[in-house]
Amino acid sequence: MSVNLPAVSKCAVLTAFNEPLSVREYPMPAELGSGELLVAVELAGICGTDVHLQRGELNVPLPLVLGHETAGRVAAVGGDDPRDWLGNPLAVGDRVSFTVGRTCRHCRYCRVYRRPSRCLNRTAYGVNLTAARPPHLLGGYGEYHFLYADTAVFRLPDDLPSEAVVGAGCALVTAVHGFENLRMQWAESVVIQGSGPVGLAALALAKEAGARPLIVIGGPRERLERCLRFGADLVIDIEEVPDPAKRRQMVLDATGGLGADVVVECVGMPQAVAEGWELCRDGAKYLVLGHYGDAGTTALNPHVITRKELTILGAWGSEPQHWTVALEFLRTRRDRYPFDELITHRVGLGEVNEALDAVARWQTGKAVVCPNG
Numbered sequence: 001m002s003v004n005l006p007a008v009s010k011c012a013v014l015t016a017f018n019e020p021l022s023v024r025e026y027p028m029p030a031e032l033g034s035g036e037l038l039v040a041v042e043l044a045g046i047c048g049t050d051v052h053l054q055r056g057e058l059n060v061p062l063p064l065v066l067g068h069e070t071a072g073r074v075a076a077v078g079g080d081d082p083r084d085w086l087g088n089p090l091a092v093g094d095r096v097s098f099t100v101g102r103t104c105r106h107c108r109y110c111r112v113y114r115r116p117s118r119c120l121n122r123t124a125y126g127v128n129l130t131a132a133r134p135p136h137l138l139g140g141y142g143e144y145h146f147l148y149a150d151t152a153v154f155r156l157p158d159d160l161p162s163e164a165v166v167g168a169g170c171a172l173v174t175a176v177h178g179f180e181n182l183r184m185q186w187a188e189s190v191v192i193q194g195s196g197p198v199g200l201a202a203l204a205l206a207k208e209a210g211a212r213p214l215i216v217i218g219g220p221r222e223r224l225e226r227c228l229r230f231g232a233d234l235v236i237d238i239e240e241v242p243d244p245a246k247r248r249q250m251v252l253d254a255t256g257g258l259g260a261d262v263v264v265e266c267v268g269m270p271q272a273v274a275e276g277w278e279l280c281r282d283g284a285k286y287l288v289l290g291h292y293g294d295a296g297t298t299a300l301n302p303h304v305i306t307r308k309e310l311t312i313l314g315a316w317g318s319e320p321q322h323w324t325v326a327l328e329f330l331r332t333r334r335d336r337y338p339f340d341e342l343i344t345h346r347v348g349l350g351e352v353n354e355a356l357d358a359v360a361r362w363q364t365g366k367a368v369v370c371p372n373g
């Protein structure tokens, strides 16, 4: 451990659902085991999921240091010859990001079904690893973040700014996972429902996969303008066109009268699903990507799935290989998809609650916490 590290780390902590976060100090780990890391947090993204966590929509243990989209600098390393997930050597001062999900590697989902994102013993930094016990520092909304030895850490290349990584946030890796399941073909017509971070990430991946036409349904207007800059062919503003039947007609008109080959739900509101699968052509694929939080139920007519012969897909979280894709995508496509420019709000630990409110009201491009100033 470095002698220059403080004895405590300030963190913004969720102590009760539907209550503001409070700033608390937790002791730093006394020493690090082999492969463990301590990261000084540069940027921690405020994800829409954090709003759902604050509202108690996922069953998570409290107190909880939120923050699952984090970049920072290695402050201390445990053991000899520390390496990142790709085998690059790691040293104090290196800029890193990391996957938030930790898997057990021995349950049936890990070993047999090869779906580690559904690991029966999965834990995730900033989501379900409580701060109640040491090592406490298990989320991004803090000056320091502890990383267990089994974490997939990625040393960030010099030409990939932390702002791009956190600006894209968990949305991009989640979308990479979802698109892996979609197996898109060149020149398929695609509708993205939602123009927030997940919608924008899905839009960028669909554009690179050759989608045409590429249609986004969402709002408010600033977000749709950004979708146009990211390559959308048509944007449909839900405020200007509040009637779902009219929106469907616009999609039909843009896709030769039959509907889209692929529709991706990135809204997180249950009622979006009934509208979304009606935008599909017969035999299309419908990917539900925006429902990480449990936002409740909605009335759906299963006849639509049968009649249209739909393929319904989902994707939960991400795995380390999705990060290798996402980081290379960000590094090589920064000019086309400037995710770093999404960051509209930078706040300290003391202003986290105002920023969470702004995220909840869709007033941000991307809000980030800078715990170390």
Ligand SMILES: [Zn+2]
Pocket (backbone or CB within 6 Å): 047, 048, 049, 050, 068, 069, 170, 171
């Ligand atoms: Zn997230």
Ligand SMILES: [Zn+2]
Pocket (backbone or CB within 6 Å): 103, 104, 105, 106, 107, 108, 109, 110, 111, 118, 119, 120, 121, 122
């Ligand atoms: Zn497992």
